[in-house]
Amino acid sequence: MFLPRIKKSNIGKKVYKLRNSFLILIVFLLLYVCSDSSQQISGLQKQVYELQKKVDESYKPGLGEFMSNIQIHHAKLWFAGINKNWKLAEFEIDEISELIEDIKKYESGREEVKVLPIINPAIDSIKSSIKSKDLSSFKSSFTTLTATCNACHKEVHYEFNKIKIPDSPPFSNQEFKK
Numbered sequence: 001m002f003l004p005r006i007k008k009s010n011i012g013k014k015v016y017k018l019r020n021s022f023l024i025l026i027v028f029l030l031l032y033v034c035s036d037s038s039q040q041i042s043g044l045q046k047q048v049y050e051l052q053k054k055v056d057e058s059y060k061p062g063l064g065e066f067m068s069n070i071q072i073h074h075a076k077l078w079f080a081g082i083n084k085n086w087k088l089a090e091f092e093i094d095e096i097s098e099l100i101e102d103i104k105k106y107e108s109g110r111e112e113v114k115v116l117p118i119i120n121p122a123i124d125s126i127k128s129s130i131k132s133k134d135l136s137s138f139k140s141s142f143t144t145l146t147a148t149c150n151a152c153h154k155e156v157h158y159e160f161n162k163i164k165i166p167d168s169p170p171f172s173n174q175e176f177k178k
């Protein structure tokens with residue numbers, strides 16, 4: 001039977017060509033996949049950038065606003081306490097605690113916030129005087145709390161914001177008596 005003679009070297013060339021085309025195909029595939037994922041990455045980068053911009057531009061209260069809020073609860077706390085309205089007093093000191101936590105969370109960029117923890121012992125002693133419904137201990141820990149507000153203001157050069165024990169209730173439309 002007649003069989004065409006195939007030179008060994010011809011087969012070798014064909015395999016070699018096939019392998020080359022295969023390699024080229026793989027390179028193109030890789031390039032395609034890479035360009036696709038780099039497109040995805042730049043899309044994601046754009047999204048991250050836009051979200052970051054939104055976060056930066058979103059409203060958050062400043063330290064002064066948090067402080068003005070604390071000031072209100074400080075005054076309410078006094079009138080609740082001296083009227084032995086312990087439930088309201090507990091509510092007011094908890095509001096102050098929450099605002100302190102919010103300051104740590106939202107105003108961590110302000111250098112002064114590092115001094116904030118000096119207020120913790122005063123808050124704790126108010127809380128325990130409220131728990132034990134002890135009026136004289138409440139009054140003395142409130143005096144310490146107020147002194148601590150001023151100690152911090154002094155430390156961070158805002159000593160002109162001087163806090164004192166209030167003379168009259170901050171609002172006429174709220175009952176402080178039990």
Ligand code: HEC
Nearest residue numbers: 063064067068070071074112115116119149152158161163
């Ligand atoms: C970090 C220590 C720190 C502590 C503790 C602190 N303050 Fe302040 N307070 C500040 C700083 C800083 C400012 C100035 C904020 C600003 O930039 O407007 C301020 C400002 C204020 C102001 C003026 C707000 C305004 O805009 O008119 C009041 C009122 C105030 N604090 C009340 C209090 C009371 C009440 C307490 C205690 C229960 C207290 N602060 C505890 C640091 C402190």
